[in-house]
Every structure is written in structure tokens, then in C-alpha cells.
Amino acid sequence: MKEQKTKDLKIYNTLSGTKEYFTPIHDDHVGMYVCGPTLYSEPHMGNMRTFINFDLVYRYLLHLGYKVKYVRNITDAGHITNSAGEQEDSIGEAARLEQLQPLEIVYKYNVRFQNLQKTYNLLPPTIEPTATGHIQEQIEIIEKIMENGFAYEVNGSVYFDVQTYQKSFNYGSLSGRKVEELENETRDLNAQGEKRFFADFALWKKANDNDMQIWRSPWGDGNPGWHIECTAMSTKYLGETFDIHGGGLDLKFPHHEDEIAQSCGSSGKTPAKFWMHANMLNVNGKKMSKSLGNFFLPQEIVEGSTALFDKAYTPNVLRLFMMQAHYRSTLDLTQDALNASEKGLTRLTEAMETLKNMAVSEKSSIDVISLVNSFYDAMNDDFNAPILVAKLFDAVKKINLIRDGKDSISKEDQKLLFTEMSGFILDVLGLTFESDHKDNRLNPVMELVLELRQQAREKKDWTTSDLIRDGLKKSGISVKDGKDKTSWQ
RNA sequence: GGUCUCGUGGCCGAGUGGCUUAGGCACCGGUCUGCAAAACCGGUUACAGCGGUUCGAAUCCGCUCGAGACCUCCA
Numbered sequence: 073m074k075e076q077k078t079k080d081l082k083i084y085n086t087l088s089g090t091k092e093y094f095t096p097i098h099d100d101h102v103g104m105y106v107c108g109p110t111l112y113s114e115p116h117m118g119n120m121r122t123f124i125n126f127d128l129v130y131r132y133l134l135h136l137g138y139k140v141k142y143v144r145n146i147t148d149a150g151h152i153t154n155s156a157g158e159q160e161d162s163i164g165e166a167a168r169l170e171q172l173q174p175l176e177i178v179y180k181y182n183v184r185f186q187n188l189q190k191t192y193n194l195l196p197p198t199i200e201p202t203a204t205g206h207i208q209e210q211i212e213i214i215e216k217i218m219e220n221g222f223a224y225e226v227n228g229s230v231y232f233d234v235q236t237y238q239k240s241f242n243y244g245s246l247s248g249r250k251v252e253e254l255e256n257e258t259r260d261l262n263a264q265g266e267k268r269f270f271a272d273f274a275l276w277k278k279a280n281d282n283d284m285q286i287w288r289s290p291w292g293d294g295n296p297g298w299h300i301e302c303t304a305m306s307t308k309y310l311g312e313t314f315d316i317h318g319g320g321l322d323l324k325f326p327h328h329e330d331e332i333a334q335s336c337g338s339s340g341k342t343p344a345k346f347w348m349h350a351n352m353l354n355v356n357g358k359k360m361s362k363s364l365g366n367f368f369l370p371q372e373i374v375e376g377s378t379a380l381f382d383k384a385y386t387p388n389v390l391r392l393f394m395m396q397a398h399y400r401s402t403l404d405l406t407q408d409a410l411n412a413s414e415k416g417l418t419r420l421t422e423a424m425e426t427l428k429n430m431a432v433s434e435k436s437s438i439d440v441i442s443l444v445n446s447f448y449d450a451m452n453d454d455f456n457a458p459i460l461v462a463k464l465f466d467a468v469k470k471i472n473l474i475r476d477g478k479d480s481i482s483k484e485d486q487k488l489l490f491t492e493m494s495g496f497i498l499d500v501l502g503l504t505f506e507s508d509h510k511d512n513r514l515n516p517v518m519e520l521v522l523e524l525r526q527q528a529r530e531k532k533d534w535t536t537s538d539l540i541r542d543g544l545k546k547s548g549i550s551v552k553d554g555k556d557k558t559s560w561q
Numbered sequence: 562g563g564u565c566u567c568g569u570g571g572c573c574g575a576g577u578g579g580c581u582u583a584g585g586c587a588c589c590g591g592u593c594u595g596c597a598a599a600a601c602c603g604g605u606u607a608c609a610g611c612g613g614u615u616c617g618a619a620u621c622c623g624c625u626c627g628a629g630a631c632c633u634c635c636a
Contacts (some may be wrong), residue, residue: 109636122636151634162634163589190566247631249564254632298634321636325564327635357628361635397574397583402629404565409573412586419585422600458575462584521628534595541597552599559599 081262104312110147112182116367118353118360148178222337228278247325297332317344423468435478
């Protein structure tokens with residue numbers, strides 16, 4: 073089934089602005105590069121959304137049977153943020169604030185980031201290369217660009233020469249910008265500094281006196297420009313051209329545009345066939361961002377320690393919530409929406425339990441094949457996870473109807489449906505079916521308490537049974553009387 | 562100021578020319594239950610406004626209003 077589904081995958085390509093059928097460059101091998109975090113602080117939930125979305129992409133490609141090489145970089149070298157070199161680099165600034173060395177900062181936040189990946193059930197990329205580990209590769213790419221005449225040195229710094237580049241290539245092809253219009257768009261025209269042209273960007277920046285990270289180069293001591301690390305590392309691990317390049321929408325311009333320029337300027341080739349951009353996570357309609365201060369830390373949400381939410385949510389809830397919106401749409405993070413996903417997750421989980429232990433019939437009254445096909449069709453349409461989730465809930469409704477005897481399912485169909493639903497829920501969406509009852513000491517106690525209540529109920533001693541129920545309620549445990557047995561949560 | 566995107570029912574959020582009642586949650590009705598909750602089934606509510614194209618538009622075009630993103634570090 074998967075083989076015939078593989079060729080139907082369509083991906084929205086930012087380069088063309090349309091959905092295109094996806095065919096890997098090398099048979100069933102896929103090369104994917106995604107821009108990772110700059111580790112000057114703990115990644116917030118907005119950052120996580122992008123990583124979760126590309127985790128979905130990675131997981132579905134694997135599910136289809138592709139062999140995927142997934143490279144996601146760690147930016148551990150700070151970059152001077154404007155061309156005049158006035159602002160401190162982000163990592164250096166954090167290092168000063170926390171009175172640590174830059175690599176201590178990076179290491180500290182990398183440990184947290186790795187933990188977050190486990191918490192949110194992100195599959196580890198094939199490689200997570202660091203910028204500081206690839207300074208030499210970056211220098212070599214810069215030298216190639218200079219050899220090709222698309223860069224120039226000024227006073228120990230090297231800049232990409234956009235005007236010369238324009239004669240052979242088209243700067244702005246990804247973001248749909250035109251160089252001649254860019255000048256009018258630029259808000260700050262005073263930041264030209266040493267550059268020949270306002271749109272030129274730094275490939276290498278001469279060290280300042282207060283720089284905490286400095287490397288040697290043919291042009292003297294300094295540090296690499298903002299965009300060159302991605303070009304160096306994607307080239308090293310995936311080659312000059314590879315299948316998919318992903319990142320947050322806010323990196324489209326100038327970061328990804330400059331990556332394309334650097335690749336074309338060095339190898340003459342556009343690096344990726346498909347460019348994918350994940351949209352932003354919003355809070356009250358505004359992009360979650362560090363500078364606005366409207367961010368939640370992924371760990372805080374799980375711990376229930378955010379000021380805006382009055383309770384904790386599991387990583388599963390957050391994942392399902394994000395999967396209910398398409399990766400190219402903005403998504404508003406609200407407590408109501410999280411509550412909705414939380415309830416939905418319970419329903420989905422319980423239906424899977426029902427399906428697993430379901431009584432089967434001779435024949436099916438439902439069309440399992442077309443149900444399963446709808447899962448693939450959803451994901452093949454540019455990874456449309458919200459449609460997939462909707463189809464899964466359609467299946468949930470069927471499962472419940474079968475359980476109630478209003479529909480029936482054959483043994484083969486039951487097995488197929490369970491396998492496919494499990495595959496999509498666990499492997500593709502990355503959810504887990506962990507039990508809520510993790511406390512091994514509490515479990516036997518609750519069993520005992522509920523047994524006592526059951527005995528009271530059998531004696532019609534409602535006073536005692538309600539006393540137990542209400543008492544548990546006060547400690548946050550709700551009792552659910554099912555048809556056969558009583559459960560708790 | 563420039564470029565671009567979006568505006569769907571109480572909330573989140575799919576859909577992009579003609580039955581999608583998308584889906585989740587909430588709400589209402591029912592089943593179940595000692596009661597309540599839970600669970601399950603069923604149901605209601607929409608396409609920012611105005612105009613145009615079309616046999617037909619939430620979907621295409623124009624205008625108005627509103628929101629957001631990028632142009633500076635950003636996932």
C-alpha cells in the first residue's frame with residue numbers, strides 16, 4: 073500500500089508557490105535540511121512548533137518507506153546582527169549576562185533542547201552539526217564564492233556582492249523580492265557601513281575588541297556571517313543539491329534567500345529542490361517571540377507553571393493541538409483550544425483501546441479500505457495533518473458504533489484498521505498512548521478505594537459512595553462510572 | 562513607507578467554483594446511570610462588508626474595512 077502511495081505525495085514548494093509532486097533525487101533516499109535553534113536561550117513553544125512540524129514531515133517520509141537523512145543544525149556561534157557591527161551577537165550577550173563563556177551558554181541550552189526533544193517526542197535528526205564545528209568548511213565556501221567573483225574583502229571582513237551576483241543569478245527568487253525594489257523597502261538605510269551595496273551581506277566579519285568568540289581566517293581574526301553555516305553544513309552532509317530545505321517562515325528572508333545566493337555563488341547550484349516554510353505560533357493573534365515577551369516555554373506548559381494557563385498539559389496534548397492546524401497556517405495558542413485537544417486526545421486514545429479489544433463479525437459494514445486511504449490522501453496533500461486528524465476521528469465514530477452494535481467489522485478489517493491507525497497516530501503524528509496512571513503506589517490504593525465504594529453502592533449506601541466520590545473530587549481525582557467498571561482520572 | 566498573507570459558526574481550525582452537515586471543543590436533545598459526572602449517539606449555528614464574473618462562489622476578480630508577517634535578530 074505504501075509503495076503506491078509514495079508517488080502521490082505533493083509538497084508545497086515556496087520556490088514555485090505551488091504544490092508539486094515529490095520525487096527524491098536519489099531513488100528512495102531523501103536529504104532534508106532544517107534550520108535549527110540558536111542556543112542563546114531556551115527554545116520557546118513557537119520554536120518548538122517548527123521543529124514539531126518538520127518532525128511530522130520526517131516521520132511521514134519514513135512512514136512511506138523513504139530512507140531519510142535529516143540534518144538540523146545547532147547554531148552555537150553568535151552573529152553580529154547588523155552590518156555596522158554595532159549590536160552584540162546574541163550568544164555573546166547572553167554569556168555576558170549570565171557571566172559564562174559562550175560555549176557554556178550554548179551547552180547549557182543545548183542540554184535543555186535535547187531534553188525538550190525527548191519530552192515532545194521528536195525523533196532525533198540523523199545529524200545535528202554545530203556551526204563552531206564547521207568553521208573551516210565555512211571559510212572554504214567563502215573562498216569559493218570569492219574565487220567566483222561574488223564576494224569582496226574590506227578591512228578584514230568579507231561581503232557577498234549582490235550586484236555582481238545579479239548579473240548571473242536572480243537574488244530574491246525565493247521570497248519574491250526584486251533587488252531594485254528592496255532598496256525602497258529597507259527601513260534603515262544607514263546600516264550600509266563598509267558594504268558596497270545596501271543588499272550585500274556579511275560572509276565573514278572582522279573581530280571586535282569585545283567579541284568572545286573569535287576564529288582565524290585568511291582575512292584575519294573574526295567570525296562567520298549569519299547565513300554561511302547552513303550552506304557549509306548542508307553541502308557537507310547532503311551535497312550541493314538535496315531534496316528538502318525547511319525552516320520557520322521568518323527565516324525565508326533574508327536567511328534562506330542568502331543561503332541560495334551562497335550556494336549559487338559557490339557551486340552554481342540552487343541547494344534544495346523543495347523549500348518548505350512552517351508558519352508561526354501566535355498568542356492572541358500575534359507571533360510568539362522572545363522580544364515581545366509573549367512566549368511560553370515548552371517545559372512550563374508541561375509543568376503547568378505558566379501564568380496564563382491554570383493547568384498543565386501533556387506533550388501529547390500540545391502535539392495533537394499543533395497537528396490540528398496545517399503547518400503553513402498560523403496557529404493561535406489559547407487555553408480553550410488546548411482543552412479541546414485534551415478532550416479529543418482522550419477520545420482518540422480510548423477508541424484505540426476499544427478497537428484493540430473489539431468483538432469481530434463475519435463481515436464489515438464499514439469501508440475500512442477507503443477510511444485508511446483517506447489517511448494517506450490527507451498526508452499526501454502537503455502533509456495535511458488536520459485532515460488526517462479529522463479522518464481519524466471519523467474512524468473513532470465508526471469504532472464506537474461498532475462497539476454499540478450498530479456497525480460491524482471483520483477480523484481482517486479490525487486488524488488492518490488498528491495497524492494503520494496506530495501507525496498514523498504513533499509513528500506519523502508522534503503521539504503516545506501512555507497511561508495516565510503512572511504512580512505505582514497510588515494505583516493499588518485507588519483500586520481499594522473504588523472497591524469500597526462499589527461495595528457501598530451494592531448495598532445502596534449512597535451516603536458512603538458519594539462521600540468517597542466527593543472526597544476524591546477535592547483532591548483532583550474524578551471517578552468515572554463505566555458500564556462494567558469504574559475508572560478514575 | 563515597501564512587499565506579502567489572512568479574515569470561516571461560541572472557541573480552535575480544515576476546505577478553494579456546484580452534497581465537505583470537514584474535524585475537535587462548547588452548547589442543546591437522547592441513551593446509560595441510584596443521582597451526578599464520564600462515555601456513547603443525534604442535532605443547531607458560518608463563510609468580514611459591498612460590487613462584479615459565472616447557470617452556480619466561502620472558493621475567481623475589484624473595492625472597503627480589519628488583523629498579521631517580512632523588509633533588523635527571530636522557528
